[in-house]
Amino acid sequence: AAEANVTTGKVLATPVARKMAKDLGLDITKIHGTGPQGRVMKSDIQKASQPKTLEKDHVR
Amino acid sequence: MTAYDIIVLGGGPGGYVAAIKAAQLGAKVAVVEEDRVGGVCLNYGCIPTKTLLKSAKVYQDLLASSQYGIDIENPETVKINWPNLMRRKTQVVDKIVGGVALLLKHNGVEVYKGHGTVIDAQTVDVGGERLSGKNLILATGSSPSMPEIKGLKESVEAGYAVDSTGAIALSEKPRSMTILGGGVISVEFATLYRSLGTKVTILQRSEGILKGVDESVRDTMQGHLKKEGVEIVTNVSIKHVDGSTVHYEVEGQAKSVESDVILVSLGRKPNLKGLENLPLEIGEKGVVVDERMQTNIPGVYAIGDLCGKMMLAHVASAEGLVAAEAIMGETSAIDYRKVPSCIYSFPEVGAIGYSEAEARAAGFDVGVSTFPLSANGKAMAEGETTGFVKIVHDKKYGEVVGVHIVAPHATDMIAEAAVSMMLEGTVYDMAKTIHPHPTLSEIVMEAAHGAVDRPIHIIKKS
Amino acid sequence: MTAYDIIVLGGGPGGYVAAIKAAQLGAKVAVVEEDRVGGVCLNYGCIPTKTLLKSAKVYQDLLASSQYGIDIENPETVKINWPNLMRRKTQVVDKIVGGVALLLKHNGVEVYKGHGTVIDAQTVDVGGERLSGKNLILATGSSPSMPEIKGLKESVEAGYAVDSTGAIALSEKPRSMTILGGGVISVEFATLYRSLGTKVTILQRSEGILKGVDESVRDTMQGHLKKEGVEIVTNVSIKHVDGSTVHYEVEGQAKSVESDVILVSLGRKPNLKGLENLPLEIGEKGVVVDERMQTNIPGVYAIGDLCGKMMLAHVASAEGLVAAEAIMGETSAIDYRKVPSCIYSFPEVGAIGYSEAEARAAGFDVGVSTFPLSANGKAMAEGETTGFVKIVHDKKYGEVVGVHIVAPHATDMIAEAAVSMMLEGTVYDMAKTIHPHPTLSEIVMEAAHGAVDRPIHIIKKS
Numbered sequence: 005a006a007e008a009n010v011t012t013g014k015v016l017a018t019p020v021a022r023k024m025a026k027d028l029g030l031d032i033t034k035i036h037g038t039g040p041q042g043r044v045m046k047s048d049i050q051k052a053s054q055p056k057t058l059e060k061d062h063v064r
Numbered sequence: 065m066t067a068y069d070i071i072v073l074g075g076g077p078g079g080y081v082a083a084i085k086a087a088q089l090g091a092k093v094a095v096v097e098e099d100r101v102g103g104v105c106l107n108y109g110c111i112p113t114k115t116l117l118k119s120a121k122v123y124q125d126l127l128a129s130s131q132y133g134i135d136i137e138n139p140e141t142v143k144i145n146w147p148n149l150m151r152r153k154t155q156v157v158d159k160i161v162g163g164v165a166l167l168l169k170h171n172g173v174e175v176y177k178g179h180g181t182v183i184d185a186q187t188v189d190v191g192g193e194r195l196s197g198k199n200l201i202l203a204t205g206s207s208p209s210m211p212e213i214k215g216l217k218e219s220v221e222a223g224y225a226v227d228s229t230g231a232i233a234l235s236e237k238p239r240s241m242t243i244l245g246g247g248v249i250s251v252e253f254a255t256l257y258r259s260l261g262t263k264v265t266i267l268q269r270s271e272g273i274l275k276g277v278d279e280s281v282r283d284t285m286q287g288h289l290k291k292e293g294v295e296i297v298t299n300v301s302i303k304h305v306d307g308s309t310v311h312y313e314v315e316g317q318a319k320s321v322e323s324d325v326i327l328v329s330l331g332r333k334p335n336l337k338g339l340e341n342l343p344l345e346i347g348e349k350g351v352v353v354d355e356r357m358q359t360n361i362p363g364v365y366a367i368g369d370l371c372g373k374m375m376l377a378h379v380a381s382a383e384g385l386v387a388a389e390a391i392m393g394e395t396s397a398i399d400y401r402k403v404p405s406c407i408y409s410f411p412e413v414g415a416i417g418y419s420e421a422e423a424r425a426a427g428f429d430v431g432v433s434t435f436p437l438s439a440n441g442k443a444m445a446e447g448e449t450t451g452f453v454k455i456v457h458d459k460k461y462g463e464v465v466g467v468h469i470v471a472p473h474a475t476d477m478i479a480e481a482a483v484s485m486m487l488e489g490t491v492y493d494m495a496k497t498i499h500p501h502p503t504l505s506e507i508v509m510e511a512a513h514g515a516v517d518r519p520i521h522i523i524k525k526s
Numbered sequence: 527m528t529a530y531d532i533i534v535l536g537g538g539p540g541g542y543v544a545a546i547k548a549a550q551l552g553a554k555v556a557v558v559e560e561d562r563v564g565g566v567c568l569n570y571g572c573i574p575t576k577t578l579l580k581s582a583k584v585y586q587d588l589l590a591s592s593q594y595g596i597d598i599e600n601p602e603t604v605k606i607n608w609p610n611l612m613r614r615k616t617q618v619v620d621k622i623v624g625g626v627a628l629l630l631k632h633n634g635v636e637v638y639k640g641h642g643t644v645i646d647a648q649t650v651d652v653g654g655e656r657l658s659g660k661n662l663i664l665a666t667g668s669s670p671s672m673p674e675i676k677g678l679k680e681s682v683e684a685g686y687a688v689d690s691t692g693a694i695a696l697s698e699k700p701r702s703m704t705i706l707g708g709g710v711i712s713v714e715f716a717t718l719y720r721s722l723g724t725k726v727t728i729l730q731r732s733e734g735i736l737k738g739v740d741e742s743v744r745d746t747m748q749g750h751l752k753k754e755g756v757e758i759v760t761n762v763s764i765k766h767v768d769g770s771t772v773h774y775e776v777e778g779q780a781k782s783v784e785s786d787v788i789l790v791s792l793g794r795k796p797n798l799k800g801l802e803n804l805p806l807e808i809g810e811k812g813v814v815v816d817e818r819m820q821t822n823i824p825g826v827y828a829i830g831d832l833c834g835k836m837m838l839a840h841v842a843s844a845e846g847l848v849a850a851e852a853i854m855g856e857t858s859a860i861d862y863r864k865v866p867s868c869i870y871s872f873p874e875v876g877a878i879g880y881s882e883a884e885a886r887a888a889g890f891d892v893g894v895s896t897f898p899l900s901a902n903g904k905a906m907a908e909g910e911t912t913g914f915v916k917i918v919h920d921k922k923y924g925e926v927v928g929v930h931i932v933a934p935h936a937t938d939m940i941a942e943a944a945v946s947m948m949l950e951g952t953v954y955d956m957a958k959t960i961h962p963h964p965t966l967s968e969i970v971m972e973a974a975h976g977a978v979d980r981p982i983h984i985i986k987k988s
């Protein structure tokens with residue numbers, strides 16, 4: 005999968021990811037998408053919304 | 065004078081859906097319909113043609129049965145029972161039309177039977193009775209165009225030339241049929257009658273049939289119809305009609321063709337009768353409306369074939385929903401680039417969005433990927449391998465902007481593309497979507513793999 | 527000793543797809559296959575069954591043709607030509623298997639014919655020849671389980687009892703067949719043989735057939751099969767087999783059934799022969815792997831039926847892609863909740879994601895909406911109205927988490943749901959997607975409308 009499309013302006017994201025980001029007050033353009041072609045998925049929002057300490061986990 | 069929130073003029077797939085939706089949203093609604101509810105689609109269009117096409121398909125399958133190991137000892141004993149075939153069509157239509165009448169009733173919509181004349185933006189007359197409505201939805205549909213061709217009117221009167229409504233109610237199977245025009249409806253009738261054994265000739269004014277359809281689809285369908293024995297004459301100029309004979313010119317040569325039936329399928333025009341009192345803005349294709357289906361007159365909406373944006377039943381219905389919602393304070397709109405259209409030929413065609421040429425003209429950074437049915441396991445298992453899928457995408461993000469399918473179930477298969485495009489899906493998403501094996505739908509995944517990188521199941525020249 | 531980047535053991539839809547993908551990504555790849563490439567799927571499973579099912583469908587359509595207005599004067603002259611039916615099956619299989627062999631060749635994959643024995647994680651022996659590979663992909667598939675039932679072995683030897691491979695190669699049409707087990711494969715064989723006129727009995731140990739399938743689908747299919755004349759006996763305990771007779775107990779009563787053929791369809795077990803030298807971790811269903819299909823041994827991957835996650839060809843292929851990509855340094859993974867599965871019965875079944883019960887058990891705020899085929903215009907036009915769609919969604923955002931379709935083309939229709947779920951689409955998106963009219967796929971849109979608010983084309987009790 006390619007890198008997130010942050011630089012190109014448009015963000016590929018799923019409807020559920022968008023709704024969840026809005027609910028949680030997250031800026032979807034700043035979230036790294038792991039779906040096909042860097043699409044932001046529900047799980048990416050869930051990860052981003054977790055406390056910072058946990059974020060290390062997914063860096064591996 | 066009975067007062068309504070909304071009066072809907074015309075009970076076709078545009079009008080009846082708008083009426084039901086508006087009623088569901090709480091409006092008091094009347095529908096005025098001079099014929100049966102269901103409009104052209106249910107009574108004379110989509111449904112009767114597909115019912116007859118099913119019979120034609122059964123007949124074809126029967127003739128080909130021995131290739132599947134099912135023998136009919138004496139194939140001459142297979143007979144088309146024309147009265148039964150027509151009876152089934154009528155039964156199916158009656159049942160569906162009856163269903164729509166019930167739906168209207170259950171949703172509390174009142175149906176007035178008769179010709180409606182719009183008096184002003186709030187008033188409609190039905191046979192002397194006056195209805196008043198805060199809003200008006202015009203859904204009067206369209207009728208076949210009968211162009212000025214010398215002798216055509218007489219041929220119609222003599223019973224040789226018919227329009228599509230005539231062509232679904234012939235009293236016997238014609239031995240031969242000449243179809244004037246090569247659009248979608250022509251191709252469906254050519255499929256229907258050719259499959260039943262009629263000698264079919266299509267006379268087409270322009271260079272090829274199915275104008276507006278993706279080039280690869282046109283080529284495939286034209287080739288396939290010819291292979292099935294349909295004669296297709298292009299670049300034709302029709303000179304005059306003489307009874308059962310059509311005289312035409314092609315490449316400077318005068319020719320003629322005689323047949324049992326002449327089917328005139330040269331486009332349709334909006335039904336404006338009854339609307340004369342409204343100062344409606346009317347464009348080239350029909351009544352002009354904005355995104356919410358409102359005409360130039362506030363409170364007066366127009367939908368479906370009357371507007372002529374895309375003369376399809378599902379467009380009429382979708383526009384009906386938009387109009388009903390607009391009146392009831394909800395906003396929605398249609399992206400016409402995401403509306404599928406179908407041809408119920410054998411094999412079927414399902415298409416949505418930009419054709420390859422349109423996409424290039426629109427300035428996309430166009431990527432195209434195709435995959436043939438002949439490399440698909442299920443198609444081989446079914447013995448029906450004519451067809452392909454073509455995915456047109458914008459390379460920038462990989463967004464799918466057009467999908468064109470020729471396949472036995474293409475009209476059902478195109479829904480995958482429709483929902484993908486609705487969700488602004490990319491070829492990456494389509495490729496990553498696991499499609500079940502063995503299915504025809506795998507061709508979509510394979511073509512998407514081809515767009516991303518390489519398909520698995522075909523040798524790609526690189 | 528020839529050295530490869532990857533050795534793939536087994537050339538089924540798991541192995542051959544993994545090999546081609548890895549080769550496309552630049553690896554030097556060998557496939558070891560003791561039978562023909564294509565595995566169970568192409569040679570004895572998916573493809574031959576669907577080819578035979580097509581013949582059965584043609585036969586059924588033929589018997590029903592008069593309802594479509596196509597008469598066969600003397601229906602008794604319709605004959606199943608068993609040798610031709612079998613020959614077509616063989617031809618289709620040979621063609622597809624030949625195609626796979628060509629694909630492998632064109633992608634530069636070397637195929638070794640013979641039984642492979644893994645010596646260690648880098649070495650495979652094929653008939654004395656040693657191949658070395660930096661990585662190993664195990665794709666040896668599965669075989670039918672032959673449970674310990676008294677007399678079964680003798681019945682197999684006497685030629686009465688067969689497994690699925692035997693059931694696609696019978697020398698004549700059986701007058702009667704008893705099927706032990708009520709899973710997907712059983713239902714497909716029941717459909718096949720019942721449609722061809724065989725008297726079919728299914729003996730099922732548990733309360734109902736099609737364990738694991740959504741409740742509504744199970745009920746519909748069970749009812750439909752019974753209506754078609756398949757005898758389904760549930761809560762059965764099989765006691766012993768005596769030649770062509772199965773003795774069983776139901777509700778404390780001893781019973782028996784005699785038939786031409788006994789089909790044993792009681793599950794499948796992973797093929798571990800040749801893998802004995804590897805200290806593989808093996809779970810209840812098969813070889814245990816991580817998300818990237820790697821086993822407990824670094825560099826050794828396993829895919830497909832051998833792992834037994836979902837015993838489906840498209841799962842094997844998708845896992846093959848994951849393994850090939852993992853080895854070649856790309857990451858991908860499969861969400862098994864977004865994998866469709868199909869039953870090629872008449873009508874077909876296509877399903878994906880959570881069943882209603884599973885969704886509730888998983889703790890979703892479950893919404894369910896269904897729409898029947900009997901209210902669909904195209905289904906009426908085609909005269910095939912048994913079926914429905916059921917959409918299971920999570921009410922929080924409306925996300926679609928399961929779709930279950932019973933319909934003539936359900937196996938193609940489920941692709942719409944697959945791509946929707948891949949894109950995390952909601953019922954709102956499905957409802958707003960304009961579906962072409964008239965198509966079976968409209969039921970998906972209608973059910974989605976029902977999930978959001980109200981469908982248009984049915985009277986909903988509220």
Ligand SMILES: Cc1cc2nc3c(=O)[nH]c(=O)nc-3n(C[C@H](O)[C@H](O)[C@H](O)COP(=O)(O)OP(=O)(O)OC[C@H]3O[C@@H](n4cnc5c(N)ncnc54)[C@H](O)[C@@H]3O)c2cc1C
Binds near residue numbers: 077097178229964
């Ligand atoms: C042969 C054929 C096959 C077709 N097949 C398909 C297909 O497969 N799929 C598809 O999507 N589309 C198909 N179409 C097109 C489809 O039928 C139309 O797009 C659709 O019917 C348009 O719906 P509508 O509601 O706008 O108008 P209509 O269906 O034309 O309905 C208009 C209604 O208004 C009534 N009416 C008109 N004026 C008045 C008045 N003044 N007072 C009272 N009542 C009035 C008419 O009697 C009619 O019932 C086909 C068309 C034809 C001719």
Ligand SMILES: Cc1cc2nc3c(=O)[nH]c(=O)nc-3n(C[C@H](O)[C@H](O)[C@H](O)COP(=O)(O)OP(=O)(O)OC[C@H]3O[C@@H](n4cnc5c(N)ncnc54)[C@H](O)[C@@H]3O)c2cc1C
Binds near residue numbers: 563838
């Ligand atoms: C009757 C039937 C119908 C089916 N229909 C469908 C369907 O419609 N759709 C669907 O998705 N699935 C269907 N399946 C399931 C499908 O066939 C399997 O899921 C699929 O074949 C699994 O692929 P695989 O590559 O893992 O294994 P397999 O297809 O079993 O291939 C394994 C290969 O490895 C070879 N092999 C094994 N051990 C060795 C060794 N030591 N050395 C060399 N070669 C070896 C075998 O000869 C075989 O060719 C059906 C199965 C059956 C039985």
